[in-house]
Amino acid sequence: MTQPPLTRQIQQLEKELEVQLFDRTSRTVRLTPAGRAFLQDARRLLHEAENAALSVRRVTSGQAGIIRIGFTATSAYGVLGGLLATVREHLPQVDVVLHELVTRDQIDRLSGNSLDLGLARPPAARPELESRRFRAEPLLAALPAGHPLADDAKPLELAEFHGTDMVMYSPTEARYFHELLVTTFGNADVQPIYVQHVSQIHTALVQVGLGTALVPATAARLHFEGVTFRDVRLPEPNPVELHLVWRRANDNPALHALLGML
Template identity: 35%
Template sequence: MDLRQLRYFAAVARERNFTRAAEILNIAQPPLSRQIQLLEEELGVTLIVRKSRPLKLTDAGRLFHEQALQVLGRVDQMKDATRRVGLNRNRVLSIGFVASTLYGGLPSLVRKLRRSAPELDIQLLEMLSIQQVAALKEGRIDLGFGRLKHGDPNISSTVLREERLVAALPQDTALARDSGPMPLAALSGQKLIVYPKEPRPSFADQILNLLQDEAVRPSEVLEVREIQTALGLVAADSGICIIPASARQMRSDVLYRLIEGPRAVSPVILSHREGDVSRYLDLVKRLIRDMYAENPAWLEASNVGAPIARAPDADTADD
């Protein structure tokens, strides 16, 4: 088994088609098929169900695909790190984030991190929570700030705080006439805009599940790709959107009301690879504690009670 075979298998697993995978890899299909066959013979198991269209992975194939992606990601990360050391370049720290965290503590944290570790080349990559889990396992990012809990044993996640949810309302709607906290029940019969449309599960599912649990039934649900689009549609009087409280800074041409109830919250979650003992991870956790201790205005306005300042020490996995 070699890295070439892992890359070949990863391409076939991604494309679910030998022909497309061969085109992407710039090789002929017969050699590609032969390499996958040799891989299966070495492992002694079938990885791909070839009779289905598109191709399907067996249970063994899914496990092997997940492990192969981690190996390939680590190899790419090792190559890049080695080049940087050889060329006297800075150490790279890649951070994945969901867009709404840009309106909370992420910018402040990154500024503190740059001052505390000037040797770091910090890369910020916008990606959804579910994408962060895969990116961490593949070695494409080192840390993730998201909102979706998961049960992956390879990823350690800590809920940093629970952020209040608010309803973004068109200026002329009847619900916007009151500035006080709004019960979820007020959304019954209203047109709701949720994001992101895909991939799922996502923040959209958090909101839809919350409404379902509270027996709140919107008249219509419109799914869009990103929060910016959702709030733009609210401004155009096309519906109501529920967002984290810190994201109220995004638009000033809509009105916002806090949503009542202890469950009307969205977690802010720090994720990293299980077993990561990097000193930079410890530094990030310390800076988060320091940042919360300062009690900045954005935290007071959006948090539920006190921030979970001990959380960065806990490494509590979300099961």
């Protein structure tokens, strides 16, 4: 830019701001205090404009943004930590917002687009949702201290639970585990005596003094005092499934970047 139009633009800017930005003499031109302050802000604005363009490109590629993740209580002990480590390592500019929710509530929020990803129990039987098995694990017997089965070193047989008092899961609030146990015992022609129905895994462990319970293997990490965990011989070695669930129409690039890694 030649000198005359540059001078005119400076004069226009000073008129608009109603301040003098430069001290001018016949030999020198230097910034006034107002000019020095304005220069700092101008440089910052240019830098922020460049960052805004870079941020937009990162969000579009899934390298930045926010992912809202729902998880069940037991998934926090065995799966969630590894998933968050993956985000930190490969998507460090993606923020994760966590919500501890039972599967039913996760499904509702995923359908309503207030969650991006769920760590939930199957099935996610809604046409708008997609799911993939993420992990499978065994069931363990949780036994109160002094129970006759607690000291047996060998894996327990399902038949050993026939006629024994057992803490069972609620058919409405813990439907997945309820149906899993009913099917497992029914196929083995075993009939425990259900003395209590609970909605959560940790509640089952609290109630173990009333009887035995079958819990996912990750529950052993809770270390409840007075509870012994024992292996159980099952027709399916890893019957407890955890699925990744998301809405098919979800257009969050960060979600799809994470799904590609998982």
